[in-house]
Amino acid sequence: MGGEFDFLEWIRSRQKPDPLIVIGSGDDLAAYRWPAGELMLAGVDQVVDGVHFDSKIHPPRAIGRKAMNRNLSDCAAMACLPAAALATVALPAGCGLEYARELYLGMEEAANLFACPIVGGDTSSWPRKLVMTVTILGRDGGIPPITRGGARAGERIFVTGPLGGSLLGRHMEFEPRVRMGRELAEKYRPTAMIDLSDGLSRDLRHICRLSGVGAVIEAGSVPIHADAISLSARDARTPLEHALHDGEDYELLFTCAAEVPGAIRIGVTTTDREIVIRDGNQTRALEPMAWEHRL
Amino acid sequence: MGGEFDFLEWIRSRQKPDPLIVIGSGDDLAAYRWPAGELMLAGVDQVVDGVHFDSKIHPPRAIGRKAMNRNLSDCAAMACLPAAALATVALPAGCGLEYARELYLGMEEAANLFACPIVGGDTSSWPRKLVMTVTILGRDGGIPPITRGGARAGERIFVTGPLGGSLLGRHMEFEPRVRMGRELAEKYRPTAMIDLSDGLSRDLRHICRLSGVGAVIEAGSVPIHADAISLSARDARTPLEHALHDGEDYELLFTCAAEVPGAIRIGVTTTDREIVIRDGNQTRALEPMAWEHRL
Numbered sequence: 001m002g003g004e005f006d007f008l009e010w011i012r013s014r015q016k017p018d019p020l021i022v023i024g025s026g027d028d029l030a031a032y033r034w035p036a037g038e039l040m041l042a043g044v045d046q047v048v049d050g051v052h053f054d055s056k057i058h059p060p061r062a063i064g065r066k067a068m069n070r071n072l073s074d075c076a077a078m079a080c081l082p083a084a085a086l087a088t089v090a091l092p093a094g095c096g097l098e099y100a101r102e103l104y105l106g107m108e109e110a111a112n113l114f115a116c117p118i119v120g121g122d123t124s125s126w127p128r129k130l131v132m133t134v135t136i137l138g139r140d141g142g143i144p145p146i147t148r149g150g151a152r153a154g155e156r157i158f159v160t161g162p163l164g165g166s167l168l169g170r171h172m173e174f175e176p177r178v179r180m181g182r183e184l185a186e187k188y189r190p191t192a193m194i195d196l197s198d199g200l201s202r203d204l205r206h207i208c209r210l211s212g213v214g215a216v217i218e219a220g221s222v223p224i225h226a227d228a229i230s231l232s233a234r235d236a237r238t239p240l241e242h243a244l245h246d247g248e249d250y251e252l253l254f255t256c257a258a259e260v261p262g263a264i265r266i267g268v269t270t271t272d273r274e275i276v277i278r279d280g281n282q283t284r285a286l287e288p289m290a291w292e293h294r295l
Numbered sequence: 296m297g298g299e300f301d302f303l304e305w306i307r308s309r310q311k312p313d314p315l316i317v318i319g320s321g322d323d324l325a326a327y328r329w330p331a332g333e334l335m336l337a338g339v340d341q342v343v344d345g346v347h348f349d350s351k352i353h354p355p356r357a358i359g360r361k362a363m364n365r366n367l368s369d370c371a372a373m374a375c376l377p378a379a380a381l382a383t384v385a386l387p388a389g390c391g392l393e394y395a396r397e398l399y400l401g402m403e404e405a406a407n408l409f410a411c412p413i414v415g416g417d418t419s420s421w422p423r424k425l426v427m428t429v430t431i432l433g434r435d436g437g438i439p440p441i442t443r444g445g446a447r448a449g450e451r452i453f454v455t456g457p458l459g460g461s462l463l464g465r466h467m468e469f470e471p472r473v474r475m476g477r478e479l480a481e482k483y484r485p486t487a488m489i490d491l492s493d494g495l496s497r498d499l500r501h502i503c504r505l506s507g508v509g510a511v512i513e514a515g516s517v518p519i520h521a522d523a524i525s526l527s528a529r530d531a532r533t534p535l536e537h538a539l540h541d542g543e544d545y546e547l548l549f550t551c552a553a554e555v556p557g558a559i560r561i562g563v564t565t566t567d568r569e570i571v572i573r574d575g576n577q578t579r580a581l582e583p584m585a586w587e588h589r590l
Contacts, residue, residue: 027373027505028443028490029369029372029373029375029440031336032335033334034329034335036332039326039329040329040432041324041326042379042381042432044415044417045417046383046417052419074324078324086337086338086339122338122339124343125346126344126345128344128345128424131343131385131426133339133341133417137335145317147318148321149322210322
């Protein structure tokens with residue numbers, strides 16, 4: 001069983017030359033020749049055992065993929081191009097070098113699909129459970145980033161796919177909508193965009209609050225994933241409730257003045273600050289019920 | 296007791312306008328107008344409870360400071376300017392909003408000393424112990440970064456301060472050598488540089504391996520911190536052993552062709568790949584004995 005330095009040596013051996021990377025993994029910091037005139041976008045996201053995955057069920061390769069994909073999904077939400085990633089892992093003591101490698105290979109697998117090199121990181125071990133973080137750096141690639149704060153009243157609200165029940169497995173194996181985000185931004189210029197990680201009811205709230213608008217969601221237009229129906233059969237919640245509140249769908253939620261072919265229109269933005277859902281003649285407040293980490 | 300979103304709201308309220316920050320905390324990613332022609336340096340470092348700090352002893356403000364300072368110390372080692380930081384925290388469930396705020400204020404306090412804004416992050420809570428990460432972004436600011444790999448045989452080896460025994464408290468409260476790193480790079484152009492986090496014996500090995508040189512360290516020249524002497528009185532190790540192996544000194548270790556006034560010369564680089572320590576007429580291999588995380 002190897003130590004931290006064997007693992008770091010192995011990581012270094014996997015580095016490929018890249019004209020933009022002046023100093024790669026293995027130094028105090030990596031150095032990157034930032035393309036002139038391009039914005040640098042940056043975010044970080046963590047996954048912790050028992051909250052975002054269950055190490056008793058999920059193989060390390062899948063955990064690594066998820067850690068990376070969550071960050072790539074943030075790139076999708078801003079319509080930017082992934083440029084480079086950094087990762088940390090706090091390993092359960094005694095998990096072994098092979099386990100650590102599998103985590104890394106999962107991250108690498110996900111990042112490679114978007115030509116995003118892993119340029120640095122940090123490894124610790126401790127007598128507790130697995131925690132991983134990925135920092136993602138993105139560049140605008142000629143398309144101005146789309147924030148959460150640009151929606152105006154009277155615009156359409158869209159999602160890019162069916163929602164709910166991701167807990168049945170999709171939350172571990174999703175495809176970040178990086179290309180879709182770029183395409184939407186280029187063709188239709190959404191006014192605000194976010195990836196659905198906290199659940200539609202909560203993520204819509206982020207857009208509305210930052211944009212200073214309200215929203216009316218049409219209950220009958222919310223696309224319901226088959227998983228939401230399966231999960232509904234097991235608990236007291238309806239498929240629609242699952243679609244509205246579950247989270248970890250990793251589809252894009254966006255607002256746009258124009259119609260967007262291929263996207264699913266679920267409502268409109270309004271001048272008042274209320275977020276409501278309309279079901280036939282009934283209109284009620286759409287309160288978030290998604291997961292919130294308690295401090 | 297507040298939830299994650301109260302905490303995020305509070306963080307957002309602390310953001311100051313910055314001409315380089317196009318999109319600040321609170322969106323999927325932050326966006327930064329990267330100064331044209333400047334390299335972007337990036338690294339990430341984590342601290343975990345029971346390994347890098349002890350939450351039973353160390354107040355959250357000090358833990359936050361350390362998390363940030365370790366990353367600022369990496370900037371020092373590359374002679375770059377801190378530009379922006381991102382942070383994650385996996386909070387012990389029920390620790391409370393005030394504890395989370397103190398962690399953040401500690402990070403902010405340390406970063407403010409170098410005008411380095413915290414532009415993003417991620418918060419989770421879980422029924423385990425505290426894990427924090429900080430991602431640091433730096434820019435070269437007109438001084439090419441100094442790597443670990445540029446030392447040549449026949450150069451002098453220096454450290455910037457006395458070593459050993461940091462466990463007695465200094466490992467929590469140190470001043471990252473950012474300004475010193477810049478000044479050294481500007482005036483003396485070290486050929487290789489690293490910050491002493493793993494311990495002199497191990498960090499010197501990083502420089503030697505990446506530079507393809509060996510080293511002779513003069514035992515009598517290694518500066519010994521008073522803490523190393525105090526610690527020596529408690530255990531079976533000599534003050535010199537503490538100075539050579541303890542780690543977390545966060546002084547700079549560097550090689551330079553020229554003499555460097557103010558820095559402490561501890562040896563020379565050699566053509567063979569051996570790393571040895573000379574004590575009078577005795578010469579022996581200097582093997583790393585510092586902390587290595589076991590996987």
